[in-house]
Amino acid sequence: MTYPVFLELKGRQAAVVGGGKVAQRKVEGLLEAGAQVIVISPDLTERLQDFAAENKVGWKNKFFSPDDIKDAFIIIAATDDKEVNLLVKRSAGKHQIVNLADNQEESDFQVPSVVNRGKLKLAVSTSGASPILARKIREQLEKLYGGEYEGYLEFLHESRKKILDQVKDPAVKRQLLTAITDKEFYGDCDREARLQELLRTVREQE
Ligand SMILES: C[C@@]1(CC(=O)O)C2=NC(=C\c3[nH]c(c(CCC(=O)O)c3CC(=O)O)Cc3[nH]c(c(CC(=O)O)c3CCC(=O)O)/C=C3\N/C(=C\2)[C@@H](CCC(=O)O)[C@]3(C)CC(=O)O)/[C@H]1CCC(=O)O
Numbered sequence: 001m002t003y004p005v006f007l008e009l010k011g012r013q014a015a016v017v018g019g020g021k022v023a024q025r026k027v028e029g030l031l032e033a034g035a036q037v038i039v040i041s042p043d044l045t046e047r048l049q050d051f052a053a054e055n056k057v058g059w060k061n062k063f064f065s066p067d068d069i070k071d072a073f074i075i076i077a078a079t080d081d082k083e084v085n086l087l088v089k090r091s092a093g094k095h096q097i098v099n100l101a102d103n104q105e106e107s108d109f110q111v112p113s114v115v116n117r118g119k120l121k122l123a124v125s126t127s128g129a130s131p132i133l134a135r136k137i138r139e140q141l142e143k144l145y146g147g148e149y150e151g152y153l154e155f156l157h158e159s160r161k162k163i164l165d166q167v168k169d170p171a172v173k174r175q176l177l178t179a180i181t182d183k184e185f186y187g188d189c190d191r192e193a194r195l196q197e198l199l200r201t202v203r204e205q206e
Pocket residue numbers: 025026029099100101102103104109110111112113114124125126127128129130131132134135138
């Protein structure tokens with residue numbers, strides 16, 4: 001059983017052991033979340049080499065040893081050696097969380113398949129049953145929730161602040177917070193004006 005969460009990783013250290021294709025995919029996700037990434041591996045994919053050259057990640061050009069992960073909050077063991085991945089797990093302290101790319105049972109967490117639309121994030125997990133199904137569902141969700149959701153979520157975020165700030169009656173507040181998630185707001189290119197109009201009407205009634 002797992003407990004789904006969205007972790008805040010800005011400024012926190014993440015260690016990725018291994019420098020292959022899987023390590024690269026995990027590094028890309030961690031960088032997108034703003035983590036400080038350190039890769040421990042005697043070799044890197046071309047893309048990871050670029051990241052290291054641009055100082056986007058730190059690179060320990062070596063085989064793993066337990067000391068490498070001591071400052072990391074989140075750790076991913078993605079070598080092609082099962083024993084090394086298990087050693088990474090055993091080397092971690094009890095306040096560190098470890099993912100093993102080849103061993104779901106020993107992992108503290110699994111990495112989901114993600115649709116990223118700015119503030120809207122949809123994460124899919126099959127609990128290791130079928131990563132390919134997770135990817136397929138992610139692709140279906142990408143069609144349902146297109147790039148326009150990014151701007152829409154920004155609008156919702158700003159509007160929610162305004163509503164909470166300007167409307168006192170809890171029932172009206174709730175009504176407005178619901179209204180801005182309606183299809184008409186989603187599709188309206190002049191939604192800001194529409195919101196201002198609603199807020200004005202409410203203020204006049206209060
Ligand atoms: C979602 C995604 C996120 C990411 O990695 O970013 C992810 N795997 C993805 C793709 C993918 N992985 C694999 C294939 C080849 C087809 C196949 O074998 O099925 C493909 C397909 C592809 O590449 O398209 C092979 C594979 N994966 C794992 C094992 C080991 C094992 O099962 O023990 C093996 C066999 C290795 C071998 O051959 O030995 C294990 C895990 N993979 C997970 C996540 C976790 C469970 C998530 C879940 O089930 O929901 C878990 C448990 C651990 C973890 O990594 O956290 C990403 C999709 C990104 C996207 O496109 O959206």
